[in-house]
Amino acid sequence: MSDLLERLRGRGWRLTSQRRVVAEVLDGEHVHLTADEVHARAVDRLPEISRATVYNTLGEMVTLGEVLEVSTDGRAKRYDPNAHHAHQHLICSGCGAIRDVHPQGDPIAALPANERFGFVISGAEVTYRGLCPNCR
Amino acid sequence: MSDLLERLRGRGWRLTSQRRVVAEVLDGEHVHLTADEVHARAVDRLPEISRATVYNTLGEMVTLGEVLEVSTDGRAKRYDPNAHHAHQHLICSGCGAIRDVHPQGDPIAALPANERFGFVISGAEVTYRGLCPNCR
DNA sequence: TATTGACTTAGACAAAGTCCAAGATAGGAT
DNA sequence: ATCCTATCTTGGACTTTGTCTAAGTCAATA
Numbered sequence A, B: 001m002s003d004l005l006e007r008l009r010g011r012g013w014r015l016t017s018q019r020r021v022v023a024e025v026l027d028g029e030h031v032h033l034t035a036d037e038v039h040a041r042a043v044d045r046l047p048e049i050s051r052a053t054v055y056n057t058l059g060e061m062v063t064l065g066e067v068l069e070v071s072t073d074g075r076a077k078r079y080d081p082n083a084h085h086a087h088q089h090l091i092c093s094g095c096g097a098i099r100d101v102h103p104q105g106d107p108i109a110a111l112p113a114n115e116r117f118g119f120v121i122s123g124a125e126v127t128y129r130g131l132c133p134n135c136r
Numbered sequence C: 001t002a003t004t005g006a007c008t009t010a011g012a013c014a015a016a017g018t019c020c021a022a023g024a025t026a027g028g029a030t
Numbered sequence D: 001a002t003c004c005t006a007t008c009t010t011g012g013a014c015t016t017t018g019t020c021t022a023a024g025t026c027a028a029t030a
Helices: A003-010 A017-028 A035-045 A051-063 B003-009 B017-028 B035-045 B051-063
Strands: A068-070 A078-080 A088-092 A098-101 A120-131 B068-070 B078-080 B088-092 B098-101 B120-131
Touching (some): A003 A017, A051 A078, B003 B017, B017 B035, B017 B051, B035 B051
Parallel strands (some): A088 A120, B088 B120
Antiparallel strands (some): A068 A078, A088 A098, A120 B120, B068 B078, B088 B098
16 A cells, blocks of 8 residues: 555545545656546546545545645646655746756745744745746 | 836737726735636726636736736636736735735745756746734 | 445536637727 | 727637535444
């Protein structure tokens, strides 16, 4: 069983075939899929799995902090199973390709106290935009 | 006429009443409105303006670099007329409030060459998350 | 293996955004 | 000043993305 499922089971999740398949799809390809892309791949393995279940399952994984939601383009959300390794994203403005990247330093440290307006900061997401070698 | 409209006119835009109203709405409130919120406010001034025109107009302003699109929560895109002053966003996880913030340093400089994968980087967006004083 | 609350399903619904063909109009040409 | 025409706008249908509900199913415990 994948690490992901094992962690979820440890939190009281029922281990259903549907959840297993969603986890396998996320673990299997290290790309950033949309919910409907996850559903399409899940259907290959479990033809009767419903869209609602895929949406529910992804949402729960996000709530439990096992998967990250990435809003890349204002269209469909994408799901990133790499939640336990801090990283940011680099997106090609031409073809939409996404790479995980690791900038130096902590972006939160770059925000001075007088720019925090009394907020308690919990995180920072950095999205780099550019053109990949193919689209240049 | 607003600076925004003047710049757009300089680029060959026809100055229609609809575009004037959209620009006025964006200039008038320095908040980050969704397209439908812009439409609702535009209807107050020009009752027959259509949703499609508001979407078109905002999209063109974004293409021309006069307005920024901000994907805050994976739902509706928000539009930020402050495109000519570099800034980032701080979003309250509780109530969704958005503040413009100005972190120190250039986030692009934090991405080492060996993490660029041959991309030509054109920009970086930083989204800080946290809880505002009211939601704490 | 019986029970039960959690899970899944299909389909309706909602929200956000795009597309199209027909009509209107800004701004240059006359 | 008026005409012309490419550009712009409109309403409505359509698509995409996501949520909700009620009824049926099943994993895990006893």
